[in-house]
Amino acid sequence: MKTSTKLAMAFLAVATASGSAAFADERPRERGERENLRFERADADSSGDVTFEEFAAAMKSRIGAADTDGDGKMTVAEIASEIERMRAERRARRIVERFDTDGDGMLTAAEIESRQKKMFALMDRNDDGKIVPEEMRQGRNWRR
Template sequence: MRKSTKLALAFMALAGAVGTTAYAENNASAKMRDDMMQRLDEALKGPNGAITFDQFSDAMDSRLKKLVAENGGKLTVGELADALEKARFERMARRIIARYDTRGDGTLTADDITSRQKKLFAMLDRNNDGKIEKGELPKGGRFGRHRQWDGDDGVQ
């Protein structure tokens, strides 16, 4: 492959990565803005439809103030990043547990995992012969809700 072609491909890969990151950051910013506006709307539902600065400040981001207080009045980039990462992974963990937890007790067991695997296998084994053949796999290689599947029990 020519050097100019390699450079062009490398540049396209880099541009794609940067674009994906920017898109994710814009979505995160939009969600933060929406969450902030929702908290503000809730605060404004008071008896007179107005709020003081203290109420406004509490509605804006009390979690951030709590993090600052828990870290001696100052919050470094690393401390904030750690807190954000922990919150993100806790949300992911809650979704996974909710998806797999068959007893509804907030825990995950090997039986829960096996149960979910059996449901997914049954959905993929469209001719019910106890085997999954390539033709039974969803187009695009994605599992979850697909219109082409006859029965959708909501398993993702």
């Protein structure tokens, strides 16, 4: 096996291990619960065990789309791009979940404006319809 292939496989193993929490959903979970969820997702046929084929498919689903030019090789740039895409997708999913008041999985301008009004009201400490620098400093922890 070529050294570059070994390095790529080692990088994939590290990237997969470091991003394995994302294999589960975004809620913080106990370690055992995360491991069980990862196992269940890898066990595609629900047989109670994971074959190499199931394991390889699970790993490919995590980072397999990184070979964007289809040459059979994944460069550091391709892998980094895929990792960033996955992070952006998770962040977007959390934003939709947070702002989507009607639960349809999409955001409307009205839902965003409603959220903005709530945020503004929390920062406008004296309810005068304006935010002054002192309120900004006091309100910088408004999300907590």
